[in-house]
Amino acid sequence: MKREESNIVNSQGSLSVSDESIARLLCDDNHVEEAVRLIMKKYGEPLYWHIRRMVVAHDDAEDCLQETMINVYKYRSTYSNEYPLSSWLYKIATNESLKLLKNRAGFTMSVDDLGDSLKDSVREEASPDADETLILLQEAIALLPAKQKMVFNLRYYDDKSYEEIHQIVGDSVNTLKTNYHYAVQKIKDYILEHQL
C-alpha cells in the first residue's frame, strides 16, 4: 500500500483515511504500526470519551485506552471485515471499560452497584467552569445500569445506529431500544429532580 494513501488530511485538519485502508494495513504485519498510529489519530479521541463516560475518572480512562490500543495490536488477527472497524474498536474499548469496573466492584459487588461512587466522581472530575446541567447529566448517566449506560452513550454521544450498537454490545435491536428508552426516562427524571 502506498504511504500517500494512508496520510490524507482534509481541509479541517482531520484524517480522512478510510477504515478499509486502515483495516488492510492492520492485517499486514509490515504496516501494523502505521495502522495503530492511524487508529489513534482517527479514533483516539472518540474512544477516550466513550471510555471516560463509562469510567468517569481520567486516570482510569487513560489506562483503558492504552489497554484498548494494545489489544487492537495483539488481537488484530481476530478482526473480521464483515463488521466496520469502528464497531470492533468500540467493542474492545467497551470491554476494557467493563473489565476495569468489574475489577473495581470485586467479588462482592456488581458493576451496577458502582453507580453512587461513579456519580461522586463526576463532580470531582468536572472542570470548575462546567455547566451544571451537563454535570447533572453525567451524574444521571453514572447511576444507570451498565447496559443502559452503554446504549445511551453510544446513541446519544456517538450517534451510533442501533445496528452498530448491536455489533458493539451484542444485544438484539429491540432490547437496545428498550434500554435506551429506560435510560432516557431515568436521566430526565434525575435532572428534573436535581435541577435548581
Place this chain on the structure above:
Amino acid sequence: MKEFDLEGLSREMPYKMPEHFMDDMTNRVMSQIAGQRKQRKERKIVALFASAASVAAVALLFLHPFGTSGLNIPDYESISQCASVDELIQNMTAEDLGVYSMMSNYYGN
C-alpha cells in the same frame, strides 16, 4: 408534567482532556508495541536456534547411533605416555627436583 428536553442539550462533556494527552498516549502505545514486536522477534530467533540444535542432535544420533565407539577420543594411558618421566625431570629446576626427590622418598618411588 414538566418534560426535560434532552435532545436540545449540548453534547459537550463537563470534563477536560489534558493537553497533549493524545500525542503522549500515541507515543506510549507505539513504544509498547515496538517492545512487544522486539520480544516476538527474539522469541522467534530462540525458537529457530532451539530447532536447529534439535536437528543437529538428531543428526548426531544417526551418525553415531551406539555411543561414542566411532569417535576418536584418546584414552588416559596414551596421554600419559606422551612424555617420558626422564624428559620431564630434565626440564625441572633445582628446587623442583628437591621437592620431587622428597616426595619420591615419602611415597617410596
